Amino acid sequence: MHSGPSNSKGFNPEQTTSAEPVLDLLDSARLGVAVEFCMISWSADYLENGLGMLKVDAAQAVSLFLAAMIVGRLAGSRLVQHFSTHKVVLISIVVASLGFLVYWKAGSILPGLGGLFVTGLGVASLYPLILSLAIGAANGQTVQASARATLASGTAILTLPLMLGVWRIRWGSGCLWSGGRFAVQCFPDHLARRKALPSPTDRGERGGWS
Numbered sequence: 001m002h003s004g005p006s007n008s009k010g011f012n013p014e015q016t017t018s019a020e021p022v023l024d025l026l027d028s029a030r031l032g033v034a035v036e037f038c039m040i041s042w043s044a045d046y047l048e049n050g051l052g053m054l055k056v057d058a059a060q061a062v063s064l065f066l067a068a069m070i071v072g073r074l075a076g077s078r079l080v081q082h083f084s085t086h087k088v089v090l091i092s093i094v095v096a097s098l099g100f101l102v103y104w105k106a107g108s109i110l111p112g113l114g115g116l117f118v119t120g121l122g123v124a125s126l127y128p129l130i131l132s133l134a135i136g137a138a139n140g141q142t143v144q145a146s147a148r149a150t151l152a153s154g155t156a157i158l159t160l161p162l163m164l165g166v167w168r169i170r171w172g173s174g175c176l177w178s179g180g181r182f183a184v185q186c187f188p189d190h191l192a193r194r195k196a197l198p199s200p201t202d203r204g205e206r207g208g209w210s
Helices: 020-049 055-079 085-105 109-123 126-136 142-171 174-193
Strands: none
Touching: 020 055, 020 085, 020 109, 020 126, 020 142, 055 085, 055 109, 055 126, 085 109, 085 126, 126 142
């Protein structure tokens, strides 16, 4: 029985104009999940050593970031019903950037915790929404796009928090700020090159997740 063309060989140039848009978006998704897990892994270290919190309090304070991500994902799922996915992603980047700036430059505990919460709000929607853009740009090759996204995110979760720890030990806490600034600069660059791609909401589909 004929089952149609196979997608087992990855992104086929004959089926999609170029794999580059999808790969760029997957790079952005990888950055998104890397920011999530680097903040979860290392925010307590800065709260303790940079802002003077007790170790146990700093560890508990990470729950603010996780709670903010829950709120952020719920908010993101509502926003994409009214705005394009690209706009929601760009808003998330701005919110995360401002939150991280306040968190890093606060100098005292309460503003630092507020910045951590705002960072979580912004970071929350980045990975799922950028992933939806990548799948939407895959021109029907959703299995390959999803597989590559899983590989990219798994690699980021496994390696980048550990790399940040090595940099922290070798070069001090200043490298954490440099890493955050690098991620913030990379997001708009990737997304600006993909601005012309239709998002799921532009195609009449509802973005977000239930």
